[in-house]
Amino acid sequence: MRRMTARLVLTTAAACALVACATMRVSSHVERGLDFSRYQTFDWGPADALPAGDPRLAEDRHFEDRVEGAIEKQMAARGYRRSSPGAAPDVRIHYHATIDRRLDVNETDRRTGYCGAGACLASVVEYEAGTLVVDMVDSQTNRLIWRGWAQGSVQGVLGNREHLARRVDQGVAKMFVRLPAAR
Amino acid sequence: MPTLTRHGWFAAIVLTVAAAGCAPLRATSYHWPGADVGRYRTFAWGPADRFSTGDPRLDNNEIFRARVQRAVERELLPRGLERSNGPTADVVVHVHARIDQRIQSDSIDRALAVCPPGGCGPRVYAAGTLLLDFVDTRTQRLAWRGWAEGGLDAVIDDQVRLEQMIDEAVADILARWPR
Numbered sequence: 001m002r003r004m005t006a007r008l009v010l011t012t013a014a015a016c017a018l019v020a021c022a023t024m025r026v027s028s029h030v031e032r033g034l035d036f037s038r039y040q041t042f043d044w045g046p047a048d049a050l051p052a053g054d055p056r057l058a059e060d061r062h063f064e065d066r067v068e069g070a071i072e073k074q075m076a077a078r079g080y081r082r083s084s085p086g087a088a089p090d091v092r093i094h095y096h097a098t099i100d101r102r103l104d105v106n107e108t109d110r111r112t113g114y115c116g117a118g119a120c121l122a123s124v125v126e127y128e129a130g131t132l133v134v135d136m137v138d139s140q141t142n143r144l145i146w147r148g149w150a151q152g153s154v155q156g157v158l159g160n161r162e163h164l165a166r167r168v169d170q171g172v173a174k175m176f177v178r179l180p181a182a183r
Numbered sequence: 184m185p186t187l188t189r190h191g192w193f194a195a196i197v198l199t200v201a202a203a204g205c206a207p208l209r210a211t212s213y214h215w216p217g218a219d220v221g222r223y224r225t226f227a228w229g230p231a232d233r234f235s236t237g238d239p240r241l242d243n244n245e246i247f248r249a250r251v252q253r254a255v256e257r258e259l260l261p262r263g264l265e266r267s268n269g270p271t272a273d274v275v276v277h278v279h280a281r282i283d284q285r286i287q288s289d290s291i292d293r294a295l296a297v298c299p300p301g302g303c304g305p306r307v308y309a310a311g312t313l314l315l316d317f318v319d320t321r322t323q324r325l326a327w328r329g330w331a332e333g334g335l336d337a338v339i340d341d342q343v344r345l346e347q348m349i350d351e352a353v354a355d356i357l358a359r360w361p362r
Contacts, residue, residue, distance in 0.1 A: 027340035029246045048243045098239045103284050103307045124286060124305055131239040144245035151240075 024152035024167070026174040031145045036180045038090070039145075041083040042075055044068070045092030045137060054099035056158050057130075066168045067095055071134060074176035088139055095134045099154060102129040130154035132171055136179075148175030208333040208348075210355035218319060218326035220361050226264050227272035228252060229318070238282040238309075240339050250346055251278050254353035255315065262360050274326065277316040282335060285310045311335035313352045329356035 057063055071093060072082070083089035104125050129151055136146040150171025157164050214220060236242050255276065256266055264274075287306045314330035331352035338344045 025340060027240075027342075029240075029244065029342050029345075031246050031249070096239070100239070103286065105305055105307050124307060133239050133242075135243075144243075147240075147244060147246065149240050 024150050024171055024174070026148070026150045026171060026178070028146060028148040028175060028178040030147075030180055031143065034145055034180075036145075039138075040079070040081060041087070041089045042080050042091045042093055042136075043083045043089035043139075045094045045139075047094045047096055048135075054097070054130075056099065057097045062161065063097070063164070063168075066165050067097070067132065067172070070169050070172035071095065071176075074172055074179075078176065078179065078181070090139060091145070092137045092139050093134065094137070095132060097130060097132050099128050099130050102127055127153045127155055130157070132168065134172070134175060146179060148178060150175055208331050208352055208355050210329065210331040210352070210359060212327065212329035212356065212359040214327050214361060215325060218322075218324070220317070220327050223264055223273040223317075223326075225267035225272045226259065226274045226276050226317070227267055227269075227320075229275045229277035229316075232277070232279050234279060234281075236280045236282055238339065241280055241282065247280070247345070247349075248278060250349050251280075251313065251353065254350050255357070258353055258357040259360075262357065262362075270320075272320060275318045275320055277318065279312075279314040279316070281312045281314070282339075283310050283312075284308070309335040309339075311338075311348075313349070313356070315353075315356055327360070329359055331356050 075093075080091075104127060105123070130153070131149055131151045133147060133149045135144055137143065138145050150167075152167065152171070157167055231243075231245075231248065236244075241247055255278075259265075285308055287308060310332060311334075312330055312332045314328065316325055317327040318324065319326040333348065333352065335348070338348055
Protein backbone atom coordinates (compact mmCIF):
# COMPACT_ATOMS: atom_id res chain seq x y z
CA MET A 1 0.00 0.00 0.00
CA ARG A 2 2.79 2.37 0.91
CA ARG A 3 4.56 1.52 -2.33
CA MET A 4 1.46 2.27 -4.26
CA THR A 5 1.09 5.63 -2.56
CA ALA A 6 4.72 6.47 -3.24
CA ARG A 7 4.26 5.55 -6.88
CA LEU A 8 1.13 7.64 -7.09
CA VAL A 9 2.94 10.63 -5.66
CA LEU A 10 5.78 10.11 -8.12
CA THR A 11 3.38 9.84 -11.03
CA THR A 12 1.58 12.96 -9.97
CA ALA A 13 4.83 14.84 -9.55
CA ALA A 14 6.07 13.70 -12.95
CA ALA A 15 2.83 14.58 -14.65
CA CYS A 16 2.76 17.92 -12.90
CA ALA A 17 6.28 18.70 -14.00
CA LEU A 18 5.43 17.83 -17.58
CA VAL A 19 1.99 19.32 -17.90
CA ALA A 20 0.97 22.06 -15.58
CA CYS A 21 4.00 23.13 -13.67
CA ALA A 22 6.71 23.59 -16.21
CA THR A 23 4.77 25.12 -19.03
CA MET A 24 4.02 28.77 -19.20
CA ARG A 25 1.28 30.04 -21.45
CA VAL A 26 1.99 33.44 -22.87
CA SER A 27 -0.24 35.46 -25.12
CA SER A 28 -1.65 38.94 -25.72
CA HIS A 29 -4.51 41.02 -27.05
CA VAL A 30 -3.96 44.13 -29.13
CA GLU A 31 -6.21 46.93 -30.28
CA ARG A 32 -6.50 46.53 -34.04
CA GLY A 33 -5.42 49.10 -36.57
CA LEU A 34 -3.07 51.09 -34.35
CA ASP A 35 0.28 52.40 -35.47
CA PHE A 36 2.58 51.59 -32.59
CA SER A 37 5.38 53.75 -34.00
CA ARG A 38 3.67 56.82 -32.57
CA TYR A 39 4.35 55.55 -29.07
CA GLN A 40 7.84 56.32 -27.90
CA THR A 41 7.79 57.16 -24.23
CA PHE A 42 6.32 55.32 -21.29
CA ASP A 43 5.78 55.64 -17.58
CA TRP A 44 4.17 53.60 -14.84
CA GLY A 45 0.46 54.10 -14.31
CA PRO A 46 -1.98 53.24 -11.54
CA ALA A 47 -3.14 49.64 -11.44
CA ASP A 48 -6.72 48.46 -11.93
CA ALA A 49 -8.95 48.39 -8.92
CA LEU A 50 -10.77 45.19 -9.72
CA PRO A 51 -8.66 42.06 -9.61
CA ALA A 52 -7.56 41.43 -6.08
CA GLY A 53 -4.09 40.00 -5.97
CA ASP A 54 -2.92 37.21 -3.75
CA PRO A 55 -1.62 38.00 -0.25
CA ARG A 56 1.50 36.00 -1.04
CA LEU A 57 2.40 38.51 -3.73
CA ALA A 58 0.86 41.63 -2.23
CA GLU A 59 3.06 44.46 -1.02
CA ASP A 60 6.15 42.55 -1.97
CA ARG A 61 8.66 45.12 -3.18
CA HIS A 62 11.13 42.41 -4.24
CA PHE A 63 8.57 40.89 -6.54
CA GLU A 64 7.46 44.29 -7.86
CA ASP A 65 11.05 45.38 -8.48
CA ARG A 66 11.67 42.23 -10.44
CA VAL A 67 8.56 42.64 -12.57
CA GLU A 68 9.19 46.33 -13.18
CA GLY A 69 12.85 45.71 -13.97
CA ALA A 70 11.93 43.00 -16.48
CA ILE A 71 9.33 45.21 -18.17
CA GLU A 72 11.66 48.22 -18.32
CA LYS A 73 14.35 46.07 -19.89
CA GLN A 74 11.96 44.80 -22.56
CA MET A 75 10.60 48.28 -23.26
CA ALA A 76 14.13 49.71 -23.62
CA ALA A 77 15.06 46.89 -25.98
CA ARG A 78 12.15 47.96 -28.19
CA GLY A 79 13.18 51.60 -28.31
CA TYR A 80 10.78 52.98 -25.71
CA ARG A 81 12.16 55.66 -23.42
CA ARG A 82 11.00 56.45 -19.93
CA SER A 83 9.28 59.86 -20.11
CA SER A 84 11.12 62.66 -18.38
CA PRO A 85 9.69 63.83 -15.07
CA GLY A 86 6.83 66.25 -15.59
CA ALA A 87 6.34 65.27 -19.23
CA ALA A 88 3.31 63.21 -20.21
CA PRO A 89 4.27 59.76 -21.48
CA ASP A 90 2.79 58.30 -24.69
CA VAL A 91 1.80 55.12 -22.88
CA ARG A 92 1.29 54.13 -19.30
CA ILE A 93 2.04 50.63 -18.13
CA HIS A 94 0.56 48.79 -15.22
CA TYR A 95 0.51 45.16 -14.24
CA HIS A 96 -1.14 42.83 -11.81
CA ALA A 97 -0.39 39.38 -10.56
CA THR A 98 -3.13 36.97 -9.51
CA ILE A 99 -3.24 33.41 -8.30
CA ASP A 100 -6.21 31.12 -9.06
CA ARG A 101 -6.96 27.52 -8.31
CA ARG A 102 -7.19 25.60 -11.54
CA LEU A 103 -7.86 22.05 -12.63
CA ASP A 104 -5.96 20.00 -15.10
CA VAL A 105 -6.27 16.45 -16.32
CA ASN A 106 -3.30 14.31 -15.66
CA GLU A 107 -2.88 13.33 -19.32
CA THR A 108 0.76 12.36 -19.25
CA ASP A 109 0.15 9.05 -17.56
CA ARG A 110 -2.14 7.98 -20.34
CA ARG A 111 0.15 9.05 -23.12
CA THR A 112 3.34 7.63 -21.71
CA GLY A 113 1.61 4.48 -20.58
CA TYR A 114 3.13 5.04 -17.19
CA CYS A 115 0.19 4.40 -14.98
CA GLY A 116 -0.27 3.95 -11.31
CA ALA A 117 -2.06 1.10 -9.67
CA GLY A 118 -4.24 -0.85 -12.05
CA ALA A 119 -5.73 0.71 -15.12
CA CYS A 120 -4.62 3.85 -16.85
CA LEU A 121 -7.11 6.20 -15.29
CA ALA A 122 -6.71 9.87 -15.91
CA SER A 123 -7.09 11.93 -12.80
CA VAL A 124 -8.00 15.52 -12.30
CA VAL A 125 -5.35 17.49 -10.48
CA GLU A 126 -5.81 20.83 -8.84
CA TYR A 127 -3.02 23.36 -8.97
CA GLU A 128 -2.46 27.03 -8.41
CA ALA A 129 -1.93 29.09 -11.53
CA GLY A 130 -0.27 32.45 -11.34
CA THR A 131 -1.06 35.04 -13.98
CA LEU A 132 0.96 38.14 -14.63
CA VAL A 133 -0.95 40.63 -16.76
CA VAL A 134 0.81 43.65 -18.25
CA ASP A 135 -1.36 46.47 -19.63
CA MET A 136 -0.29 49.25 -21.95
CA VAL A 137 -2.65 52.23 -22.01
CA ASP A 138 -2.60 55.14 -24.47
CA SER A 139 -2.21 58.04 -22.06
CA GLN A 140 -4.13 60.45 -24.30
CA THR A 141 -7.21 58.35 -24.96
CA ASN A 142 -6.85 56.37 -21.72
CA ARG A 143 -7.64 53.20 -23.68
CA LEU A 144 -6.01 49.84 -23.34
CA ILE A 145 -3.97 49.26 -26.51
CA TRP A 146 -2.10 46.10 -25.59
CA ARG A 147 -2.34 43.44 -22.90
CA GLY A 148 0.19 40.67 -22.48
CA TRP A 149 0.08 37.82 -19.99
CA ALA A 150 2.02 34.83 -18.77
CA GLN A 151 0.30 32.01 -16.95
CA GLY A 152 1.75 29.03 -15.21
CA SER A 153 1.69 26.94 -12.10
CA VAL A 154 3.22 28.57 -9.06
CA GLN A 155 3.79 25.26 -7.31
CA GLY A 156 7.22 25.45 -5.72
CA VAL A 157 7.75 28.88 -7.23
CA LEU A 158 6.34 31.23 -4.61
CA GLY A 159 8.58 29.94 -1.87
CA ASN A 160 11.69 30.00 -4.04
CA ARG A 161 12.56 33.58 -4.85
CA GLU A 162 15.26 32.76 -7.39
CA HIS A 163 12.89 30.49 -9.25
CA LEU A 164 10.17 33.15 -9.09
CA ALA A 165 12.55 35.79 -10.44
CA ARG A 166 13.50 33.53 -13.35
CA ARG A 167 9.86 32.82 -14.16
CA VAL A 168 9.07 36.55 -14.11
CA ASP A 169 11.96 37.34 -16.48
CA GLN A 170 10.98 34.48 -18.78
CA GLY A 171 7.30 35.37 -18.83
CA VAL A 172 7.86 39.08 -19.43
CA ALA A 173 10.43 38.42 -22.18
CA LYS A 174 8.08 36.00 -23.94
CA MET A 175 5.07 38.29 -23.78
CA PHE A 176 6.96 41.32 -25.10
CA VAL A 177 7.95 39.36 -28.20
CA ARG A 178 4.26 39.70 -29.05
CA LEU A 179 4.16 43.50 -28.70
CA PRO A 180 3.58 45.01 -32.17
CA ALA A 181 6.79 46.51 -33.49
CA ALA A 182 6.91 50.14 -34.49
CA ARG A 183 6.47 50.37 -38.25
CA MET B 184 -32.41 6.42 -46.18
CA PRO B 185 -30.70 4.05 -43.79
CA THR B 186 -32.11 4.30 -40.33
CA LEU B 187 -29.70 4.82 -37.51
CA THR B 188 -30.26 3.09 -34.24
CA ARG B 189 -30.90 5.26 -31.25
CA HIS B 190 -27.40 4.59 -30.06
CA GLY B 191 -26.08 5.48 -33.47
CA TRP B 192 -27.78 8.84 -33.43
CA PHE B 193 -26.52 9.48 -29.98
CA ALA B 194 -22.97 8.60 -31.01
CA ALA B 195 -23.24 10.87 -34.02
CA ILE B 196 -24.34 13.76 -31.83
CA VAL B 197 -21.61 13.09 -29.29
CA LEU B 198 -19.03 12.96 -32.08
CA THR B 199 -20.25 16.24 -33.53
CA VAL B 200 -20.05 17.84 -30.11
CA ALA B 201 -16.54 16.45 -29.57
CA ALA B 202 -15.43 17.78 -32.97
CA ALA B 203 -16.80 21.22 -32.15
CA GLY B 204 -14.55 21.40 -29.12
CA CYS B 205 -16.72 19.76 -26.50
CA ALA B 206 -19.16 22.57 -26.05
CA PRO B 207 -20.90 24.36 -28.89
CA LEU B 208 -22.51 27.72 -28.28
CA ARG B 209 -25.91 27.64 -26.68
CA ALA B 210 -27.92 30.82 -26.62
CA THR B 211 -30.79 31.49 -24.24
CA SER B 212 -32.86 34.57 -23.57
CA TYR B 213 -35.58 35.82 -21.32
CA HIS B 214 -38.12 38.48 -22.16
CA TRP B 215 -39.76 40.08 -19.15
CA PRO B 216 -43.52 39.92 -19.56
CA GLY B 217 -44.87 43.38 -20.04
CA ALA B 218 -41.65 44.89 -21.34
CA ASP B 219 -42.36 46.54 -24.66
CA VAL B 220 -39.08 45.59 -26.30
CA GLY B 221 -40.35 46.31 -29.81
CA ARG B 222 -40.65 49.98 -28.90
CA TYR B 223 -36.90 50.53 -28.43
CA ARG B 224 -35.19 52.60 -31.07
CA THR B 225 -32.06 53.84 -29.27
CA PHE B 226 -29.63 52.26 -26.84
CA ALA B 227 -26.68 53.40 -24.73
CA TRP B 228 -23.84 51.43 -23.18
CA GLY B 229 -23.95 50.84 -19.47
CA PRO B 230 -20.84 51.27 -17.34
CA ALA B 231 -18.08 48.68 -17.53
CA ASP B 232 -18.67 45.49 -15.62
CA ARG B 233 -17.53 45.66 -12.01
CA PHE B 234 -17.68 41.91 -11.54
CA SER B 235 -14.65 39.78 -12.10
CA THR B 236 -14.89 37.62 -15.19
CA GLY B 237 -13.19 34.80 -13.33
CA ASP B 238 -10.20 35.09 -15.63
CA PRO B 239 -7.47 37.70 -15.12
CA ARG B 240 -6.90 37.83 -18.88
CA LEU B 241 -10.39 39.26 -19.40
CA ASP B 242 -10.77 41.40 -16.26
CA ASN B 243 -10.82 45.08 -17.23
CA ASN B 244 -9.92 44.07 -20.76
CA GLU B 245 -11.14 47.00 -22.87
CA ILE B 246 -10.00 45.33 -26.08
CA PHE B 247 -12.37 42.45 -25.36
CA ARG B 248 -15.19 44.77 -24.29
CA ALA B 249 -14.84 46.96 -27.38
CA ARG B 250 -15.11 43.90 -29.61
CA VAL B 251 -18.31 42.79 -27.87
CA GLN B 252 -19.77 46.28 -28.18
CA ARG B 253 -18.95 46.48 -31.89
CA ALA B 254 -20.60 43.11 -32.46
CA VAL B 255 -23.72 44.17 -30.54
CA GLU B 256 -23.96 47.46 -32.44
CA ARG B 257 -23.69 45.60 -35.74
CA GLU B 258 -26.44 43.15 -34.77
CA LEU B 259 -28.79 45.76 -33.32
CA LEU B 260 -28.74 48.10 -36.30
CA PRO B 261 -30.74 45.81 -38.62
CA ARG B 262 -33.16 45.28 -35.72
CA GLY B 263 -33.96 48.97 -35.68
CA LEU B 264 -31.85 49.99 -32.68
CA GLU B 265 -29.30 52.72 -32.99
CA ARG B 266 -26.70 53.77 -30.51
CA SER B 267 -27.28 57.08 -28.78
CA ASN B 268 -24.83 58.76 -26.48
CA GLY B 269 -27.30 60.95 -24.70
CA PRO B 270 -29.27 60.12 -21.56
CA THR B 271 -32.39 59.86 -23.72
CA ALA B 272 -31.72 56.32 -24.94
CA ASP B 273 -34.67 53.94 -24.63
CA VAL B 274 -32.58 51.16 -23.21
CA VAL B 275 -29.18 50.70 -21.56
CA VAL B 276 -27.15 47.62 -22.50
CA HIS B 277 -24.85 45.94 -20.00
CA VAL B 278 -22.26 43.32 -20.92
CA HIS B 279 -21.10 40.60 -18.52
CA ALA B 280 -18.61 37.88 -19.24
CA ARG B 281 -17.79 34.93 -17.03
CA ILE B 282 -15.26 32.11 -17.35
CA ASP B 283 -15.46 28.93 -15.27
CA GLN B 284 -13.47 25.76 -15.36
CA ARG B 285 -15.67 22.68 -15.65
CA ILE B 286 -15.08 18.99 -15.59
CA GLN B 287 -16.66 16.78 -18.20
CA SER B 288 -16.84 13.16 -17.28
CA ASP B 289 -16.65 10.59 -19.99
CA SER B 290 -19.28 8.05 -18.96
CA ILE B 291 -21.25 8.54 -22.17
CA ASP B 292 -18.19 8.43 -24.41
CA ARG B 293 -16.96 5.32 -22.70
CA ALA B 294 -20.32 3.58 -22.94
CA LEU B 295 -20.43 4.29 -26.66
CA ALA B 296 -16.70 3.81 -27.18
CA VAL B 297 -16.45 7.15 -28.97
CA CYS B 298 -13.69 8.71 -26.96
CA PRO B 299 -11.68 11.57 -28.44
CA PRO B 300 -8.04 11.13 -29.46
CA GLY B 301 -6.03 10.48 -26.35
CA GLY B 302 -8.52 8.01 -25.01
CA CYS B 303 -11.36 8.03 -22.58
CA GLY B 304 -11.11 10.02 -19.41
CA PRO B 305 -12.34 13.14 -17.72
CA ARG B 306 -11.73 16.45 -19.45
CA VAL B 307 -11.31 19.86 -17.97
CA TYR B 308 -12.47 22.75 -20.08
CA ALA B 309 -13.09 26.45 -19.73
CA ALA B 310 -16.73 27.40 -20.10
CA GLY B 311 -17.48 30.96 -21.06
CA THR B 312 -20.74 32.86 -20.67
CA LEU B 313 -21.43 36.11 -22.43
CA LEU B 314 -24.51 37.91 -21.16
CA LEU B 315 -26.31 40.99 -22.47
CA ASP B 316 -28.76 42.87 -20.28
CA PHE B 317 -31.21 45.39 -21.68
CA VAL B 318 -32.48 47.76 -18.99
CA ASP B 319 -35.44 49.98 -19.83
CA THR B 320 -34.45 53.56 -18.99
CA ARG B 321 -38.04 54.57 -18.23
CA THR B 322 -38.89 51.80 -15.78
CA GLN B 323 -35.26 51.13 -14.73
CA ARG B 324 -36.07 47.42 -14.99
CA LEU B 325 -34.49 44.62 -16.89
CA ALA B 326 -36.53 44.14 -20.06
CA TRP B 327 -34.58 41.48 -21.90
CA ARG B 328 -31.64 39.26 -21.04
CA GLY B 329 -29.80 37.02 -23.46
CA TRP B 330 -26.71 34.92 -23.00
CA ALA B 331 -24.58 32.37 -24.79
CA GLU B 332 -22.44 29.65 -23.27
CA GLY B 333 -19.67 27.70 -24.91
CA GLY B 334 -16.28 26.08 -24.51
CA LEU B 335 -13.41 28.53 -24.54
CA ASP B 336 -10.39 26.26 -24.34
CA ALA B 337 -7.32 28.01 -25.69
CA VAL B 338 -9.61 30.60 -27.23
CA ILE B 339 -8.69 33.53 -24.98
CA ASP B 340 -5.02 33.06 -25.86
CA ASP B 341 -5.89 33.36 -29.54
CA GLN B 342 -7.28 36.81 -30.27
CA VAL B 343 -8.58 35.93 -33.75
CA ARG B 344 -10.50 32.92 -32.48
CA LEU B 345 -11.81 34.90 -29.52
CA GLU B 346 -13.09 37.60 -31.86
CA GLN B 347 -14.84 35.00 -34.03
CA MET B 348 -16.38 33.47 -30.93
CA ILE B 349 -17.60 36.87 -29.70
CA ASP B 350 -19.19 37.66 -33.07
CA GLU B 351 -20.85 34.26 -33.17
CA ALA B 352 -22.09 34.46 -29.59
CA VAL B 353 -23.53 37.96 -30.02
CA ALA B 354 -25.22 36.96 -33.30
CA ASP B 355 -26.72 33.86 -31.62
CA ILE B 356 -27.97 35.86 -28.63
CA LEU B 357 -29.50 38.65 -30.67
CA ALA B 358 -31.07 36.24 -33.14
CA ARG B 359 -33.46 35.69 -30.24
CA TRP B 360 -34.39 39.38 -30.05
CA PRO B 361 -38.16 39.69 -30.46
CA ARG B 362 -39.25 40.91 -33.88
